Amino acid sequence: MTAAVLPWVIGAFVIALLLSLGRLLRGPTAPDRILALDTMYVNAMALLVLIGIELDSALYFEAALVIAMLGFVGTVALAKHVARGRIID
Amino acid sequence: MTTPPPFELPLWADALIATLLVVGALATLLGAYGLARFSQFYLRVHAPTKATTLGVGGVLLASAIWFGVRGGTFLPRELLITLFVFLTAPVSAHLLIKAALHLARLKDGSLPK
Numbered sequence: 302m303t304a305a306v307l308p309w310v311i312g313a314f315v316i317a318l319l320l321s322l323g324r325l326l327r328g329p330t331a332p333d334r335i336l337a338l339d340t341m342y343v344n345a346m347a348l349l350v351l352i353g354i355e356l357d358s359a360l361y362f363e364a365a366l367v368i369a370m371l372g373f374v375g376t377v378a379l380a381k382h383v384a385r386g387r388i389i390d
Numbered sequence: 391m392t393t394p395p396p397f398e399l400p401l402w403a404d405a406l407i408a409t410l411l412v413v414g415a416l417a418t419l420l421g422a423y424g425l426a427r428f429s430q431f432y433l434r435v436h437a438p439t440k441a442t443t444l445g446v447g448g449v450l451l452a453s454a455i456w457f458g459v460r461g462g463t464f465l466p467r468e469l470l471i472t473l474f475v476f477l478t479a480p481v482s483a484h485l486l487i488k489a490a491l492h493l494a495r496l497k498d499g500s501l502p503k
């Protein structure tokens with residue numbers, strides 16, 4: 302059951318990534334683009350976890366953890382840069 | 391060289407993992423569709439932050455069950471990411487809305503309707 306469903310789930314996440322990429326390219330404001338990047342890193346992380354299930358390997362977990370942490374820091378830095386003009390206060 | 395036979399999941403784990411994956415995929419797809427289609431930023435920020443959290447939570451839970459049943463011991467490392475995402479997604483959404491409000495007030499000095 303899982304093996305039959307998994308390609309469709311991966312396809313759904315890829316479509317979600319493409320929709321977010323469209324918002325990233327279209328804008329129109331800076332927070333829109335940051336929000337699209339935020340969604341994209343979360344989706345990419347889930348995609349890595351799905352590939353880990355598909356290939357039956359636990360290696361992808363560490364990469365997903367690193368993406369989760371760096372993505373959050375990046376989103377916070379970009380949002381603070383837009384709101385205040387500086388990142389560290 | 392012979393490949394080992396594929397691992398057979400028990401039926402309950404198979405059904406549970408498949409359900410979690412499908413629910414997660416549908417939620418993520420809805421969130422991304424809302425992000426692409428809604429008309430205002432304050433609507434757009436609403437869709438992916440909630441739906442993606444549910445979607446990623448489902449996928450990570452499915453992965454935890456998969457590797458737990460597969461390896462025999464339940465070592466929920468995926469729950470670490472789940473906890474982290476659930477903690478950080480509201481914080482980043484809050485910061486984004488603050489940034490958008492700041493930009494709106496710089497532009498015409500008024501708050502959004």
